[in-house]
Amino acid sequence: MKINCDREVLTKRPGAVIFDLDNTLYDYEHPHGKALAEVRAKLGRSAGIAPARFDALYDDARKSVKADLKDNASAHSRLLYFQRMIELTGLRSDVVMALDCEQTYWRTFLSAATLFPDVEETMRLIRSLGIQMAIVTDLTAQIQFRKIVYFGLESIVDHVITSEEAGADKPAAPIFAIARRKLDLKPGAAVWMIGDDAKKDCEGAKAHLGAVTFLRRHGMAAPATADVVFDRFDEVKSLVQRFAGQ
Incomplete structure (x- = not known):
C-alpha cells in the first residue's frame, strides 16, 4: 500500500x-475472456464465423456502439454489441441470435467471476x-x-x-x-x-x-x-x- x-x-x-x-x-478480465470464448464457439458452430473474424467483428461492433452512445450505460451493453456484430456480417437484426449470445455471455461470465x-x-x-x-x-x-x-x-x-x-x-x-x-x-x-x-x-x-x-x-x-x-x-x-x- x-x-x-x-x-x-x-x-x-x-x-x-x-x-x-x-x-x-x-x-473482470478472466470471466470476460471465458464468456467471449463461449460466444465465439457458439457462433462458430451456428453461423460459421471463424474465431479471428469473430474477434474483429466484436471489436468493430463495440467501437461502433460506443461511438454512437458515448459515455452512458447503454454504450456497455453486450446485447447491443452482439446485435451490431451480427449486422456487420451482412445479416439482418437477428434478435433471437443476439439475445442468445448475450445470455450465453453473462451466464458464462457470472459462473467464472469470483x-x-x-x-x-x-x-x-x-x-x-x-x-x-x-x-x-x-x-x-x-x-x-x-x-x-x-x-x-x-x-x-x-x-x-x-x-x-x-x-x-x-x-x-x-x-x-x-x-x-x-x-x-x-x-x-x-x-x-x-x-x-x-x-x-x-x-x-x-x-x-x-x-x-x-x-x-x-x-x-x-x-x-x-x-x-x-x-x-x-x-x-x-x-x-x-x-x-x-
Whole structure:
C-alpha cells in the first residue's frame, strides 16, 4: 500500500464508503475472456464465423456502439454489441441470435467471476461499524444488480447507483450527486471512494464528493492522483479496523 495523502486524513472515520464494482471487487478480465470464448464457439458452430473474424467483428461492433452512445450505460451493453456484430456480417437484426449470445455471455461470465480475497470480509467489517456503503458503477442496472446478487453483496451494501440510473458514466457529476443524496451526505462529510480507475473513480469522487480516494492497482504503476494505492483488500481492512471501538 502506498499512501499519497496526509496520514491524518485516514484517521477520520468516514460517514460512507463507496465502491466501484467491476475490476475493483473482482477480476473482470478472466470471466470476460471465458464468456467471449463461449460466444465465439457458439457462433462458430451456428453461423460459421471463424474465431479471428469473430474477434474483429466484436471489436468493430463495440467501437461502433460506443461511438454512437458515448459515455452512458447503454454504450456497455453486450446485447447491443452482439446485435451490431451480427449486422456487420451482412445479416439482418437477428434478435433471437443476439439475445442468445448475450445470455450465453453473462451466464458464462457470472459462473467464472469470483470476489477478490478479503472483499466480503472488509465490507462486512465496515457494515458492523455502522458505516454506510454504496456501490457506484457504470453499466446497465440489470446486469450490475445480477452481479451484486451473485456475489452475495445485496444484504451488505446500503445503496447501488448505476450509470443507467444517472444518465451518464463516471466521472460525470450526476452519478455522484445521486450517491450523495441516497447516502444523505452532509457538506464536509468524510467519504472514502474505492475503485480501479484513476479518472472515473478517483478524480470523479474527489471532484464531486471531496472523497478520500483508494485506487486498486492492476499490477502496474499507479498514478499519484489517488490518496491511497493498494494491491490487496486486507490492506484496506487493516485501515478500517482502526475505527473499531470508536
